[in-house]
Amino acid sequence: MRAHRTLVAAAVVAGLALPARADEMPSWAPVASEQLIRLPAGYLEKAIERDFRDSSLAGALRDKTDAIAGTAASLADLQAAVESARGPARDELRHQFLVAKQDYVGLMGARQDLERRRVTTRLRLYKQLLARIERTGESGGDPALVALAEQRMAAMRRFAGAADTVDMKLFASATTEESRYGREYRRHAAAIEDLVRAIDAHPMNTAPEIDGRMVGKPEYLAHLVAEAETEMALLDQKDLVLAYMAKLVALDAMALADEVDGRTAEATGRADGGAEVRDVTAAVDFFTAPN
Amino acid sequence: MPRTTTLLAALTLAVSACLTAGGPAAADPLENMERERARLIATLLDPDKEANGRLAEAQVARRRLVDLERIALRDPKTAADTRPIARRAFADYDLTFLAHASIERDMAVLDLWLDRVGVSTARIMGARVGRR
Numbered sequence: 390m391r392a393h394r395t396l397v398a399a400a401v402v403a404g405l406a407l408p409a410r411a412d413e414m415p416s417w418a419p420v421a422s423e424q425l426i427r428l429p430a431g432y433l434e435k436a437i438e439r440d441f442r443d444s445s446l447a448g449a450l451r452d453k454t455d456a457i458a459g460t461a462a463s464l465a466d467l468q469a470a471v472e473s474a475r476g477p478a479r480d481e482l483r484h485q486f487l488v489a490k491q492d493y494v495g496l497m498g499a500r501q502d503l504e505r506r507r508v509t510t511r512l513r514l515y516k517q518l519l520a521r522i523e524r525t526g527e528s529g530g531d532p533a534l535v536a537l538a539e540q541r542m543a544a545m546r547r548f549a550g551a552a553d554t555v556d557m558k559l560f561a562s563a564t565t566e567e568s569r570y571g572r573e574y575r576r577h578a579a580a581i582e583d584l585v586r587a588i589d590a591h592p593m594n595t596a597p598e599i600d601g602r603m604v605g606k607p608e609y610l611a612h613l614v615a616e617a618e619t620e621m622a623l624l625d626q627k628d629l630v631l632a633y634m635a636k637l638v639a640l641d642a643m644a645l646a647d648e649v650d651g652r653t654a655e656a657t658g659r660a661d662g663g664a665e666v667r668d669v670t671a672a673v674d675f676f677t678a679p680n
Numbered sequence: 681m682p683r684t685t686t687l688l689a690a691l692t693l694a695v696s697a698c699l700t701a702g703g704p705a706a707a708d709p710l711e712n713m714e715r716e717r718a719r720l721i722a723t724l725l726d727p728d729k730e731a732n733g734r735l736a737e738a739q740v741a742r743r744r745l746v747d748l749e750r751i752a753l754r755d756p757k758t759a760a761d762t763r764p765i766a767r768r769a770f771a772d773y774d775l776t777f778l779a780h781a782s783i784e785r786d787m788a789v790l791d792l793w794l795d796r797v798g799v800s801t802a803r804i805m806g807a808r809v810g811r812r
């Protein structure tokens with residue numbers, strides 16, 4: 390009986406205080422480093438996931454998932470046992486079932502906290518990466534610099550268009566030879582082109598896709614931020630489900646305690662003479678009869 | 681002892697090589713190109729040089745200038761260069777990349793340069809001597 394009351398109190402507490410203490414929480418602290426920004430967009434998410442897998446937070450999440458799987462299995466066993474049991478053994482099994490449900494809700498709540506920490510960290514990292522890319526990618530807005538960049542591009546285009554003509558005219562006479570710089574540059578440029586082609590064709594360097602459409606790094610990061618936000622919203626919903634589960638455990642525990650109390654009181658009443666003893670009118674005859 | 685001296689000398693050489701490489705002597709393609717172009721124009725305008733000697737010297741200088749212009753254009757550092765020298769350089773392609781522009785336009789280097797700085801036969805003929 391005392392156990393049932395303790396369970397009611399514990400279940401209520403479990404429903405109200407699902408988050409565990411912050412100082413016991415394992416951590417994951419990724420940094421929005423230059424190295425991470427330079428990674429190909431398609432590989433970025435994998436690198437972050439790998440970094441997470443090596444963290445203590447990932448280890449704690451794995452432990453909690455294993456524990457939840459074990460508790461879920463025992464819940465099914467206990468439920469089947471309760472249905473087939475009778476008498477005091479059934480009460481005891483119902484009590485164990487409630488304790489197991491309470492453990493399950495507690496574990497799910499703890500896992501939920503770890504998951505929230507993972508998603509929050511991931512979201513913060515994506516936002517930092519996106520901000521850094523947007524900051525370094527902008528032209529600065531200075532009209533003079535924009536004009537300079539345009540002039541430079543125009544010069545490059547004109548040079549690229551005229552370089553072959555210049556070479557042909559320059560080396561038309563037999564006395565003029567190609568310079569050492571020209572020869573070496575041509576050789577290196579061919580090697581660079583081969584390497585660039587290999588890099589472009591590398592599977593780890595393929596541009597990421599969203600809905601079958603190739604996207605750049607900023608757009609892909611914005612997509613990852615939106616995904617993390619979605620995950621946060623779903624976690625909020627899962628929290629609500631857990632809170633309702635905790636409330637049901639508390640109500641079940643109260644019902645069980647009430648039922649056991651009722652049966653105990655009934656049994657005690659019968660031993661003391663039942664309703665007649667508790668009813669004051671039953672003794673009226675003793676008082677009305679002459680002595 | 682001689683071994684120690686050799687080692688010390690080698691170390692000194694290595695350190696001085698490192699200092700030279702990272703020091704202020706770092707190449708600036710735009711400045712090198714400007715310098716070579718000034719030398720080419722000075723050669724072409726030098727009245728003391730004999731015609732044949734000037735032509736031979738100018739051809740070598742133009743060949744060198746072609747390389748320097750390409751180095752300056754292809755240098756990835758120029759993409760981030762916002763100094764006045766870079767702004768002036770890209771403001772007028774014909775004047776800056778003189779060797780390429782003259783070959784492309786099929787003009788003599790000096791003719792193109794004079795044209796770009798605003799000196800033409802008509803303007804010289806139309807000019808009059810006076811005090812400013």
